[in-house]
Amino acid sequence: MSRAGKRSGRRSARIGAILALGLALAVLARGQSAAPSGGSPQTAAAPAVDVEGDWLITPDGRLRRPEVAKPALPKEVTRAFIIPIKQAITGATLDAIRRKIIPIKTRKAQIVIFDMDTPGGSGGAMAGIVRLIMQDLKDIYTVAYVNPDALSAGAIISVACDEIVMAPAARIGAAMPILIAPTGQIVELPEKVRGKFESADLAGARAMADRNGYDNDLIEGMITIDRVIWLIRRRGGQEPRELQIVDAADWYGRVADVPPGRQPVTQRAVPTDAQWEYVRTIAGPNKLVTLTANEAVAYGLATRVVDSMEQLRQAFNITAAPEALTDTWSERMVGFLTSPAVMVVLLFVGILALYLEIITPGFGVPGTIAIICFAILFGSRYLAGLAQVWEIALFVLGVGLLLVEIFVTPGFGVMGIAGILCCLAALLAIAMANPPDKLPLPDTELDWSLLTHGAMALVAGVTLAVVGAAILARYLPRVPVASRLVLAPPQAAAVPPATEDANILDIRPGQTGEVVQICRPVGKVRIGERLMDAIADGAFLNAGTRVVVLRNEGNRLVVEEKT
Template structure:
């Protein structure tokens, strides 16, 4: 089945991200004309892929594509999920966008091929869930990682703060869309067992906690039991009964469901092989409207990759060094400033950098200015300022944790991972910068254009003082003494009067002398009468 694609892209949904890139000089390229959708874009079903890490850039992209889908008249909107998760705040915003769709619009999550963490939260915000073959959904709990990389128990207060908004979102989605609340909770919270039980008559099944299972089964005499544990499940693909391992979720694990488990547990509506299969199961006809991320949205996400940010950091360091070591070139300084603006602006637009990083950067730069202009050589202000600037740069890699105060140490695995990535990117950028500086010192003055802008170091001959009378009083010239030589004095050679020095003998004025030696700027003479 052929997929329709939009003919134009609206920039209206980029919001704060567009303003950031305006400041970076990208607005002229990123902002496109906003046009009303035409008949060629109309479709009853639209597909919005949500892939890779979920950030604020992706959230704004989803918002824009939802507007395009609504403008095209889509009554079924499919969210194709292939994501490991991402920012909780961005995912919560996407969930609200989905739940705020009109009642006559059906939202469908298509897990193709994974929807972990924030991806699982977005999935349950939809009215229906479909799974692709070899797919998985779940694992949406905060985990604390120690600075050494080992797992540690999350304190109760911190766990409550981190889990609260996520649990509330799952509870609301379960109540609104008919998903089992026990399974939803098990995807977020550890420490609880989940059992799948059924009535002895076989007409009802439910998920219960270990306490409820004990109350309904273990504490009841076998002859009087009305409930029993489910021992097998029917594979949705083959239809064959397969043994079921109980409990469904253990206290030390987070619930993650395969495609077969999700369907058998009633969490997903079915398994689909491809988009055509999904369109058929949803009872739709015609080509779906496939709304992908725009080129500039993809570019904005690309700018936040560690490799790109490490390269930008290298440009900032090398460009700043060239500008300070060769004042007046301007181009390296401008390049460094543009790279710095992108280095700081891209993560802020993506929701990764918090406002405190820019406050820390401003204070650090102020301390560096104090060190340079007010207290040169003092050292303390410069060291503190440099550390603050580096800390601010590193902070642009670290998102704020949900429920955490503005200044707090990382508690969640994703935050520690982001910190490690930031250290790796900046260290790599610094190493590349040092190599670049060495190359600059070696080759920059030899470039055809730059060699005309940079003054070359003068030679030793050029630095030597010049004798204004270099052509006067050459060896063999004869002159007239005009002041007694004791042994120094003056003599006239032609029309020029110069200082001369005899060989140690007294010579009266009016005598004729001959130059016998020049030693630097000194002229050594002898009286001609000595030759007689």
């Protein structure tokens, strides 16, 4: 391979690589789990804590917990859902979670538990999942149950939730962005490129930390190795033994009792009356914050440690069995059937088959095909939580109005227009997720995405069906076999020949009159004071239409609309 080809291959590998909060960090995290503070002997697992109001009470001191607004939970939780994330996070994971959030929203979930065991994965997929949690689940209480690992992208997803709960042997952290080539090798990022990615990730992490009441420095320490994170304690003042988690760079020379090697040699002397003292290093130089279960609780990141999902149910008083939204073949099948491409095909085939059923005698194969297509269209979306019963009823009403307009009422008017509007409204409504008691109005990015794709599929399917129907109307009667399946144009009713003194003999072509009884195509028209049988030449003529006589056939008049 030429040098240019090699350079191109390397460039493609970099561009096509996943910006991962990656699998390699799982190895890094394992190394850190033995000494999560950068090897310091003072970084043993923190003991369990007590809670007093806004404070976490540990043997080290008192750590303030910020008060933040979160969705309210009822005393008894009866609508709980579990979303497992048990693998590396990829685009497929994002698509699966997007599908699972739809029934969660429509069924008014009270709590959603993310069952986390992941080494990390794609940064893009992680960002999509975080947006879903913060936008589409903003009114639903979310819990990340780390059992046993939420590393890299999994840690950031956990921080996006309202609460984090840990299993006894769980770990969380190590969320630095890295680049993984298609070959699976880690691509070292230049410092400036790494800084660009980290800057965006740090800003997002601070927003999530502020939203859910987590410590900014602790979360930032998970993402960048440029931070040294300390736990320090106030010596006196109004809040003695108050603890703070800090970036050591901001506190050099202000904290007493720092062990040798824990700060620059060139630091300025620490005042003898320093108000803060060193407790421990949470993450040392060139290390990422990675916490055990007890540490996460002691530092205010997690609220509790539970052994199992059953204990977690008891902790949140979930009285009804939670529904686990697992990745089954049926869930994937429903996801396929509700895709925009399949919606286009179902609409095209269903509308075209319905048209064929209308223009052919009796009830046969086209009508059956139409019923099957619309049953799949609405049934799959009902199972996915996209279609509500009233939306399906609205579509059925629209089809009924159209059939009444075609076969019962004369002409095409209010009934037909109302039927079309009902059908279109129902098809748009099933594109979005909404509870039964709310109108399907877009609110979040997911809602707009579903509506946009649904509208595009609706336009494409209806357009293709109309074009197909026009082609069939023009060429189907000319096909030898198919022409016998198409309804022949209605023939005029037989009438007895007119006698010599009949009034109809005086009518001449060019005379005008008015339709009294709809000509479909046979009806009655009034010429002057006389009521005559007539047949429309071409389109049906509604009552009240002004007509002109084309010819007199002796026992009937052939008329057309006067222009």
